[in-house]
Amino acid sequence: MLRLHGIIGRADDRTYxxxxxxxxxxxxxxxxxVPPEDAGRRRFRLTTDRGTDCAVSxxxxEQLVDGALLHLDxxxxxxxxxxxxxxxxxxARDPACALKLGWHAGNLHWRVRFEDDHLIVLLDAxxxxxxxxxxxxxxxxxVVERDRV
Known part of the structure; x- marks a missing residue:
C-alpha cells in the first residue's frame, strides 16, 4: 500500500x-x-487504474479537487x-483491422487494456x-464500438 499524504499541486499546473x-x-x-461519496472525505483507500493500492490522507x-496531484517521483x-x-x-473485425486499431491507439498514446478480443480505451477526454x-x-x-461504461 502506498501512503499519500496531502496534495502536491494540480496536474494542469505548468510547474509539473x-x-x-x-x-x-x-x-x-x-x-x-474518487467516487462522489469519497470526494469530501479526509481519509480513504482506493486503487489506481494501474492497480496501486493507495491510502490517502x-x-x-486541503480540499481534494479533480486533477489534484497526489504523488510525483x-x-x-x-x-x-x-x-x-x-x-x-x-x-476489430479481423486481425488486420486489429493491427490498424492497435497502431492508432499506440500512436495516439491512448491508455488501454485488453479483455478477451476487446480493446478497452480508458477515457481522459x-x-x-x-x-x-x-x-x-x-x-x-x-472496428465496432461495443458499450461505453
Whole structure:
C-alpha cells in the first residue's frame, strides 16, 4: 500500500507539465478515480487504474479537487479524478483491422487494456474526441464500438 499524504499541486499546473509529460510517455501516469461519496472525505483507500493500492490522507485545510496531484517521483505520478472511470470498448473485425486499431491507439498514446478480443480505451477526454481519431475505421466497419461504461 502506498501512503499519500496531502496534495502536491494540480496536474494542469505548468510547474509539473514537463515531468508529467515525460512520465506519460513512459506509462508512469496513474489515475485515482474518487467516487462522489469519497470526494469530501479526509481519509480513504482506493486503487489506481494501474492497480496501486493507495491510502490517502488530507490535512483539514486541503480540499481534494479533480486533477489534484497526489504523488510525483521519477517513476510515476498519481492524479485524482472525480467520478467513475469511463471506458470505451472496441472490437476489430479481423486481425488486420486489429493491427490498424492497435497502431492508432499506440500512436495516439491512448491508455488501454485488453479483455478477451476487446480493446478497452480508458477515457481522459470526451468520447467524441477519441471517436473522431478513428472515424474512418468505424465508418468502414473495421472496428465496432461495443458499450461505453
Amino acid at each position: 507539465a514537463g515531468r508529467l509529460h515525460a512520465l506519460e510517455h513512459r506509462g508512469g501516469i496513474e489515475l485515482l478515480f 488530507l490535512d483539514r485545510d 521519477s517513476d510515476r505520478a498519481i492524479i485524482a479524478r472525480f467520478g467513475e472511470e469511463q471506458v470505451w470498448r472496441l472490437r 470526451p468520447l467524441d474526441t477519441y471517436r473522431a481519431r478513428i472515424q474512418p475505421l468505424l465508418d468502414a466497419g473495421e
